[in-house]
Amino acid sequence: MPEKVTIQEASRRLNISQDLVRRYIRDGVLKAERGGGSQGRSWMVELPQDGWVDDAKLSYMTLDKQLPTWWWPEPEKMGFVHYLESTGIEELVPVFLCGLVSENIWGAEGHLPQQRCQECVLEAQARGLSL
Numbered sequence: 328m329p330e331k332v333t334i335q336e337a338s339r340r341l342n343i344s345q346d347l348v349r350r351y352i353r354d355g356v357l358k359a360e361r362g363g364g365s366q367g368r369s370w371m372v373e374l375p376q377d378g379w380v381d382d383a384k385l386s387y388m389t390l391d392k393q394l395p396t397w398w399w400p401e402p403e404k405m406g407f408v409h410y411l412e413s414t415g416i417e418e419l420v421p422v423f424l425c426g427l428v429s430e431n432i433w434g435a436e437g438h439l440p441q442q443r444c445q446e447c448v449l450e451a452q453a454r455g456l457s458l
């Protein structure tokens with residue numbers, strides 16, 4: 328059974344703003360229902376499983392076009408970071424410039440230039456994309 332919490336608590340636990348929690352509820356990204364008992368008529372939000380936040384944030388960030396360019400294709404953050412071409416907003420499947428497809432992406436803040444996938448770099452340069 329998923330844990331149900333108030334919007335305030337969901338905001339804290341998911342590390343997103345209460346406004347965003349409400350937006351997710353409205354858009355059906357988060358499940359919620361009017362709570363009973365001591366919570367009165369306030370919304371009770373079903374806490375999603377671990378890893379959900381990244382997916383949801385990713386889709387909204389993509390819509391807002393604020394997505395950074397370089398990402399790790401795996402949580403271990405080993406090997407190379409890749410240049411994100413698209414995330415397939417519907418399916419949330421990230422596709423990188425070199426053709427690599429991964430299940431999810433992990434932030435690559437602070438990565439070194441030599442950690443960049445060379446195929447992605449060459450493709451980006453060929454397309455005139457900023458690195």
Ligand SMILES: [Zn+2]
Nearest residue numbers: 409425444447
């Ligand atoms: Zn690549």
